[in-house]
Amino acid sequence: MGNLGIEKLKCEYRTNPLGIGVSRPRISWQLQSDRRGTVQRGYRIVVADEKGNFDKLIWDSGYKESDQSIQVPYAGPELKSRTRYSYRVKVWDGFGRESEWSETAWWEIGLLSQSEWTSGQWITPNQDEIDPQSEPAFLLRKRFDVQDKIVSARIYATAAGVYELYMNGARVGEDLLAPGWTSYQSRLQVQTYDVTELLQEGGNGIGIMLADGWYKSGIGFENRNFxxxxxxAALLQLHIRYQSGAEEAIGTDSSWKASTGAVRYATLYHGETYDARLEQEGWSRAQFDDSEWQSVRLCPDLPPDILVAQENSPTRVTQTIRPVSCFVTPAGDHVLDMGQNMVGRIRFTVEAPAGTRIELKHAEVLDKDGNIYFGNLRPAKQRVEYIAKGNGSESYAPHFTFMGFRYVKVEGFPGQENGLPLEAFVGEVMHTDMEPTGEFECSDARVxxxxSNIQWGQRGNFLDVPTDCPQRDERLGWTGDAQVFISTALFNFQGGPFFTKWLHDLKAEQHADGGVPFVIPDIVGGANSAAWGDAAVICPWTVYQYYGDQRLLAEQFESMKRWVEFIRSQGENEYLWNTGFHFGDWLGLDAKENSYIxxxxxxxxxxxxxxxxxxIVRDAARALGYEEEARTYGELHRNVVQAFQDEFMTKNGRIASPTQTAHVLALVFDLVDDSVRDRVARELNDLIVENDYHLTTGFVGTPYLCxxxxxxxxHDTAIKLLLQESYPGWLYSVSKGATTIWEHWDSIKPDGSFWSDDMNSFNHYAYGAIGDWLYRKVAGLDMHADAPAYKRIRIEPLFGLDKLTYAQAAHQSMYGRVESGWRVNDGQIEIDVRIPPNTTADIVLQGATVSSLRESGLGIDQALGIHSVQESQQGMLLSIGSGSYRFTYVNADLFRVRYTEHTRIDEVMIHEAAMAVLQKYIPHFFASPVFNFMKKSSFKQLAENTMSNVSKEQVDAILEELATL
Known part of the structure; x- marks a missing residue:
């Protein structure tokens, strides 16, 4: 019967999630199959207790006739807080096969209600003994006793600030900067930790190290605290379960003690000062003497009703990199080069006398003279100071800050006058711990x-919130940046939890009139710019498209509607938006002098x-089954489109504004009728060509331009734009050595000087949105809008054969790995695709014909897994089932010459003698029916459409002989 199996069980996007706050969690799985065309016919889910006792089930779905294998909601009895549940799945497929049971997986519920905080209370040091505004991080601790034979122990913790948790001298977990940044006035995440193995019979110690973080330190443009x-303040509750069945709860209360320690200063923008001489060794152990420590007080003013279980994946160190070199600058500074613009921290190891001060200053680039450049940081210091305790080898990395940097200026390191020891330093890359899901590669190393720059830019700026930049005194969750980049982001990394948390904050921050702040969480105060506020609509819809997350879409739907209704209420004409402040096409190169718009x-x-x-709201209503709203917003959409045409298009069908961005938006948002679409597209192309294949677009136009x-x-124009290495273009920064995406096309100018220090980030992901086009159009890996999460895949590579010889993309979808890749090989196009089980795909093979097309060496009528075959003007349209396929064919569009100087004979029509010449030099090409194509072509068309992999010598010989005819 063959192999049918199940793998990668997930609950709420995660493998074995601990401490979730969802009462009806959703289960997803992937099918394994050795047969093409595998589709799930039915499934069965069983849920048992934490021990996996499936003889006594908590819930049995029974056999469900369904092909749904993602986001399947638990539908059993009400789940209990602080309880683990085991589950497993089996499936049946369309071939009549029944799988074995999957491996057992689990989820664990956290604290579901505020009433369950029975022992933990908010605490902070007594202000009469420790100044609440003092810079050093607070240390909070408690000693307690436990009985023997512990079954399980969980800590539920959060903070007004950021914290690290310790128990019996050991760091608990790997999370950094917990609890993360949310709209603290309405939502504060609670983390869950399994500390079963850290507890010991008898005396135990627990400790919290507490710093300002986003909660209290100066963030935003004003650098204002509070x-x-x-x-x-800190809040913690430890629950212990014993083998006897007894339970015990220990929480933060007035019995805790407080002090300060080695972290003397810590803020997100400016860095950290650490005096190792002030370490209180063993401070989280039971036997530590805390008689000199101070008391704590309760904080009843902190509301308990804002607590939510952790939604986002935590921030962690996800990679370590070593410096590639060290050098002395012309200014005499000793500098490390990490080889990559990264976000995180440096960990170093040193032996030094007590009191030795080592200082690290972090920056992204060098100036044209080779000196380290700090100007674009604005007031942010990005500085770490370490004071050695002089006790042998010491290792240190900052606890409560992060930096954006490639270069590190080092001062005071012992022996640095003889060169910095590279082995003493390591870069620890920090960001939200998202699973990588996307790959792209092509024949051009620059692309x-x-x-790589796109992915590194996302990693650096997806540190708990989608920030604009990670280095200067900003690092804010700009809505406009998030919405233009979200599709690229979700291709490259699993972002379901990340955007679930951020969108819940957006909804919480949305104004009473439906307006949306510029940044989320909102500490700036401005709101309601087009393309920025639209994140309220675009982001939940894009999450739905990638993951089929109908629950999040439903949760955000009222927020989506409120934004559109806010727009509708502006001005005298309800179908135009011509009032208020807007960022417009931010940083567009066609802006007036001294303007960013x-x-x-x-x-x-x-x-x-x-x-x-x-x-989008109309489409979301349809996806949710809200027919009345779908009709309402469908009608509104038609009226707005008509108003756009009346206001911004001439009677003859031209866009009234002669900018690239105006034409881009009209085309991509379907604001022009089919009768004039060709004209608008042609005029956009003319604007690009007339600008010597350079763009002038900003934040709004650039993501959609290609x-x-x-x-x-x-498409050829789009490829030329992509590969444009001179300013402005994506490869200009690459040519300047960029390893992340820049904020400005010319952050470093051709002469080596910089754009203004006022706003010049070298890690600003918005223009990385070109990735979405690379994956969907160049590699051809896309999905159908009416079948989210790649349930129905669309593969249509558009090639780029005069510039690229291969491209390939892969995405780890909710259903499994999807691949699309093509290459030119010996005069043929090879297209490799991989379609995961329980999905189907439509494939468009441009220029293919039935007679020329092969699949794994077989005629297309002999290949397994092909559901239908249709010939069209584009080529061949195939509908296929799951499996791996290799399609090969010779494409008339391969007739493409790189050397257009031969177009002098462009008026002579091809005739039979010319055909003989071509057959002499490239006989394999005549296996495909290109005869009619060539008979209708002029020599100019031939010169522009000859095979890209034919050598220059062959082309010259062909054209020389053709010219004599």
Whole structure:
């Protein structure tokens, strides 16, 4: 019967999640199959207790006739707090096969209600003994006793500030900067830790190290403290279960003690000072003498009703990298080069006399003279100071800060005058611990570096919130940046938990009138710009598209509607948005002098996004089965589109604003009728060509620019834009050695000077949104909008055969790994695809014909897994089932010459003698039916459409002989 199995069980996107706050968790799994065309016919889920006793079930779904294998909600009895549940799955497929039971997986519920905080209370040091505004991190501790034969122990903890947890001298968990950054006034995440193995019979000690973090330190443009509160506090509750069945709870209360220690200063922007001489060794152990420590007081003013279980994946060290070199700058500074612009911290090991001061200052780039450059950091210091205790080998990395940097200026390291010892330093990369899910590669090494830059930019800026930059005194969750990049982000990394948490904050921060702040969490105060506020609509819809997350879509639907209704309420015309402040096409290169806003009218941008968001709300209503809302917003969408055309298009069908961005938005948001679409696309192409294949777009136009071209017949122009190495273009920064995406196209100018220090980040992911186009159009890996999560895949590579010889992309979808790759090989196109079980795919093979097409060496009519075959003007349209396939064919569009100087004979039509010449030099090409194509071609067309993998010598010989005819 063959192999049918189940792998990668997930609950709420995660493997064996601890401490979730969802009362009806959703289960997902992937099928394994050795047969093409495998589709799930039914499933069965069983849930048991934490021991996996499946003889006594808590819930049995029974056999369900369904192909659903992702986001299947638990539908059994009400789940209990602080309880682990085991589950497993089996499936049946369309071939009549029944799988074995999957391996057992589990989820564990955290504290589901505020009433369960029976022992833990908010505590902070007594202000009469420790100044609440003092800079050193607080140490909080308690000694307690436990009985023998512990079955399990869990800590539930959070903080007004950021904290690290210790027990019996050991660090608990690997989370950094917990509890993360949420809209603290309404939501504060609680972390769950399994400390069963850390407890010991008899005396135990527990400790909390507490710093300012986002809660209290100066963040935002004003560098003002106390955005949320004026003092740090901690909340913890330890639950212990014994073999006897007894339970015990220990929490933060007035019996705890407080002190300070080695962390003398810690803020996110400015760094950390650590005096190792002040370490209180063993401070979290039971036997530690805390008689000199101070008392704590309760904080009843901190509301208990804002606590939510951890939604986002935690921030962690996800990778370590070693410096590639050290050098002395012309200014005499000793500098480490990490070889990669990264976000995180440096850990170093040193032996030094007590009191030795070692200082690290972090920066992203060197100036044109080779000196380390700090100007773009603005007031942010990104400085770490370590004072040695002089007790042999010492290792240190900062606890409560992070830096954006490639270069590190080191001062005071022993012996550095003879060169810094590279082995003493390691870079620890920090970001939200998201699973990598996306890959892209092509034949151009520069584009591969661009893809690396995109991924590193995401890692650096997805540190608990989607920040704009990780280095200067900003690091804010700008909504506009998030919405333009989210599709690229979700391709490259599993971002379900990340955006679930952030979107819940957006909904919490949304204004009463439906307006949306510029940044989430909101510490800036501004709101309601088009393309920024639209994150309320675009982001939940994109999460739904990638993961089929209908629950999140439903949770956010009212927020989505409220944003559109806010727009509708602006101005006198309910179908135009021509009022209020807008960032417009931010940083567009066609902006007036001394302006950051591009030349495209802000009312055009705002109305275009009004139409786009309204369309998404309509589609979301359909996906949720809300038919009345679907009709309402469908009608509103039609009216907004008509208003856009009336206001921003001429009667003859031209876009009134002659900017690239205006044409891009009109095309990509479907704001033009089919009758004029070709004209608008042609005029966009002309704007690019007339600008010598350079863009002028900013934050709004750039993410969609290449889509507008490729989707409307100008893919070659899009490829030329991609590969443009001169300013402005994506490869300009690559040519300058960038390892992340820049904020400005010319953050470093051709002469080596810098853009203004006021706003010049070298790690700013928004322009990395080009990745979405690389994956969908160049590699051809896409999905159908009506079948989310890659349930129904669309593969249509558009090639780029005069510039690229291969491209491939892969994505680890909820159903399994999807792949699309193509290459030119010996005059043929090879396309490799991988379709996971329980999905199907539509494949468009441009230029293929039935007679030329092969699959794994077989005629297409002999290949297994092919559901249907259809020939069209584009080529071949195939519908296929799951499995791995290799399609090969010779494509008339391969007729492409790199050397257009031969177009002098462009008016002569091809005839039979010319055909003989071609057959003489490239006989394999005549295996495909290109005869009619060539008969209709001029020599100019031939010169522009000859095979890209034919050598220059062959081309010259062919054209020389053709010219004599």
């Amino acid at each position: 955005k949320y509160g004026d003092r740090r 591969n570096q661009l893809q 591009g030349a495209t009218p802000t009312a055009l941008v705002a109305t275009a996004y009004y139409a786009y968001s309204t369309r 889509f507008a071209l490729s989707n409307n017949g100008y």
